[in-house]
Amino acid sequence: MEQPRPSNNVTSGLAALCAAPPAALRGARLGLVCSSAACTADLTPAPEAVNAALPGALKAIFGPQHGFYAELQDNMIESDHGRHPRLDLPVYSLYGQTRRPSAAMLAGLDALLIDMVDVGCRVYTFFSTMVACLEQCAALGLAVWVLDRPNPIGRGAEGAVLPPELMSFVGAHAIPLRHGLSMGELARLVAAERGLDLDLRVIPAHGWDGASFERCGLPWVMPSPNMPTIETARVYPGQVLLEGATLSEGRGTTRPFEVFGAPGLDPWAVLARLESEALMGARLRPLFFQPTFHKYAGQVCGGFQLHVSEPEVFRPVRASIAILAAISRAHPGLWGLRPPPYEYEYERRPLDLLLGDSAASDELLAGASWAALEERWAPGLARWRERVEPALLYPWP
DSSP states (O other): OOOOOSSSOOOOHHHHHHHHHGGTTTTOOOEEOOOOOOOTTOBBHHHHHHHHHHHTEEEEEEEEETTTTTOOOTTTTTOOEOOOOTTTOOEEEESSSSSSSSSHHHTTTEEEEEEEEOOTTTTTHHHHHHHHHHHHHHTOOOEEEEEEOOOOOOOOOOOOOGGGOOOBBOOOOOOOOOOOOHHHHHHHHHHTTTTTOOOEEOOOOOOOOOOOOOTTOOOOOOOTOOSSHHHHHHHHHHHGGGGBBBBBBBBTSSSSEEEEEEEEEEHHHHHTTTTTGTTTTEEEEEEEOOOOOSSTTTOOOEEEEEEETTTTTHHHHHHHHHHHHHHHHHHSSSSSOOOSTTBBBBBSSSOOOOOOHHHHHHHHHTTHHHHHHHHHHHHHHHHHHHHHHOOOOOOOO
């Protein structure tokens, strides 16, 4: 398939700040929440770009899960505080002894900049880290500036809107699994719905109209070790559900989340039980693989690679719940629910937290139809579109 050509050159919030630093930030003492994925279009890292645009203003850096350099694999592998090797600034870990910036870390700052490369999914913990930062800055009277970026998988919402009883570090607010918003829009929504007394400003991603990532003219830099490509991000809102199952989500292969399966899985038997209409815009390619680490390391697994051919129509959550149910129908008992702990939750079932619907976990194990689950989630998604309207910064058809 011919690759889509860039239709516009989107300017990220980081690039906009560097091109014309806001007067309110001149002379301010700044902190920056980011990882190494936050770059300008010419791949200048965010800390160095901010330091060049506002010399001497940057005083501290804060890194999310996977470490500031996105070097750490998997969940609950904590990173330590350190120092930036070129700027000689403190780099505080927000995924270690604490998952929110302390008052001591923020002491002496006038504003906190946030530039995190999200992937459009509630459970990607950069969103939870941002929520913690918003709450802490509101409590301390510290201004927050979000340097916005396009949602790499575009508009579109899927899945259950998270209920209060299932909130966790993979669900910090009542949003669906695939949310369709940029980080700036999410920040505006959370601040408004939580009634935060917060000086919040967003520098928009100028020129983004909801188009797919390839058409934005921005480079892809992986925000975590198992998010190597935009193709990974496209399937992630559905395939992340496998983290709550005993199936392999492809960690330990070169195509995590796209490749998946388990020992004993017959891919052709699964295809025969799959509701194929759920795979609109994608194809499943049967294969066998051997993970080098993580689940089933060194064992041969039967499974698939999920190939997305039409991103605009592909529904990742629909596809993955249909696949899980088909595996259950073809191979009853082959997969089960992964037990806790998971992302600092030690009692609740991981798949419940990921789905945002406890009943759905057992229904998928029993081979439930994706259509029944979507029908249950539809009213929440309709209300979601109404809720987000005041927070939107970009078109949503």
